[in-house]
Amino acid sequence: MTATFRPRTLAPPGEPPSTGATRTELVVDRIACDGFGMCAELLPELIELDDWGYPIVAAGGVPAQLLDHARRAVAVCPVLALRLARTSTAPVERGAGGWHGKPPPSVRR
Amino acid sequence: MSTQILWFTTRGAGIVSLILFSAVACLGLLAVARTQSARWPRFLTVELHRNLALLSVVFLGIHIVTAVLDPFTHLGIGAALVPLASSYRPLPVAFGVVSVYLVLAVIVTSLMRERIGHQVWRAVHWASYAAWPLAIEHTLTAGSDSFSVWLLAVQGAAILAVGAALAYRLTSGGTNRSRLAAVAGGTADPVAVDPAWRNH
């Protein structure tokens, strides 16, 4: 059904998501989320669904012109798993010894 | 003459409210069952469920106000607020009163959902499983023309619709959550409950 998945790393074109050190982000409560998928229906620019119907949220925050749609997506979730949060764009402190963040680019055969 | 208008309005608003609440009940059951088709996205079920619920409260309000004001039934405010306080058909009216209270609890908690959290909201929402049958019972017994053919037909249709939706809900496999432990442990195949992307 799906073609090869291309992870989203860029916000869609339009106003930049942050005008300062904070931006608005969509945060998924991964434990509450049950894969209803309505958020992706209402905000396809930023939310895609994986093979099991769970949301993959594009990185980069919510641009201003999509904020209303984002709020609607947050409101529709039957289990309140989606919320909007103001976050700082400063890099997060990480340890040196473990496995963090995205896996390295995929193997080319 | 005006009492006739009040009586017609009470009956009319009440029946419209019942039809709308029945639709709301169907949509709620279908939403949890994750129904969708190529032309009916899932968010539509949820948003329609919520909007129709608010609309039916309007008709419910009209029904209650006109019923209290109607001199034929001698209902006072007290009868509308306290179950069994009515001198006119106390038990049927009481069904209605209790049903309204349950509906109000559901509506208010739903409007405050983000503040009270999902667990509390869900616990109160179970009350709707009692509110709707009480409303049907009230419709059947509180009105003076309950057994007219058309009203029976309307109620029959409402009962069938909600019954069908309930049956569909019970056979549609529940949430993913109930299957997570089995899938992780390898005793169930990693197949989600109707993944939402199928019809995108």
Place this chain on the structure above:
Amino acid sequence: MNPRLFAGPPAAAGPESHAEHVARLGRVPLDSAAPAVIPVLEASGLLGRGGAGFPVGRKWRSVAGQTGGRPIVLANGAEGEPLSAKDRTLLRLRPHLVLDGALLAADAVGADRIVLYVGSSHRDARESIRRALGERRDLRVAIDLLHAPDTYVAGEESAAVHFVNEADARPTITPPRPYERGVGGRPTLVQNVESLASAALIGRFGDVWFRELGRDATPGSALVTVSGASRDGVREVEIGTTIGELAGEAGAGASPYDRQAVLLGGYFGGWLSTERSWDVPLDPIALRAAGGAFGAGVVAFLGNDRCGVRATSRIMDYMAGQSAAQCGPCVFGLRAIADATARLATGRPERDDLERIERWSQQLAGRGACRHPDGAVGQLLSSLRVFGPEWELHQRRRPCTREQVASIAPAASRAQVA
């Protein structure tokens, strides 16, 4: 190198008693006996040894600076990683060093309670700690010994806190992180037992002493658990020892061709081929640069007669089963990946199994409440890199070039003291 954590009686002598411990090292330097320990820890550059490698001094400072109530210290000895035996060995042989570290931490952050969180199946370690608690007369704070469930994720920070709070060792949604609000809603310092033991030594001997070993950004020594060698077990090594040097000491071969690959960090870590990694130093920064990870100090060699595809598929099956089963992407993703790797390993793959596991792995990172799926797919992607040709063979249903036996045996818990 002179042992530090394992200085003192030999491993065969069993747990070190309090009397021996005090005779060798003196009493634990609490408040008035020594300068405040947090700046010393920061200067020492000690990194956490639980897997994340977060600077220990900075962590203690964060907890000390919280205002949400009296802090609590949680000494994390759950050690759910099957390939790691260092924490249980340290707890068994040097319980007083760990207790010293916990007391020092409690003193430094102002805690009034210590929770010792030790894996239920590590019976020797638990017995040793229990006996050690009985031996001491200098415990100024309440200490509880809790048995951590034997699951992989029980040692995760928020899972440990969740267990203490509600007897449920599953990770929770963060924020808030434990250092802000943890046990009983109070700031909680969750620290690996090896980190605490090292802190106890730094508290006595100072940061300059600690930096006499190791390298600038990653000083000191650390415990590693070696498997797949003729002298498997827990060893203390100087940070910066190369993988080849460790292999030589532990009996995993004299040249990179004596082994095929090495799994570093744990089941949540990464594979490197021995050819490319023989001269890579065991230090967190160098390993990251080489595409690996120090993690929990696991160094598991894979013999030439073993199949990397099979080993990986066993690991994926274990990791899928060890999911806390709270988040859909982890549960469905890891199980689907594990099933696909099992099909590939046993020679009955579907046409696009290899492509699928790559795609699913890329989708999975960061989409669980904890880092369990990230670790599992990170290990898988490194396996696809290192064992690329074998994965291809298995996808095309060609006979495997390695023997059909494949496993990485769980670590022995013998301590090998250099």
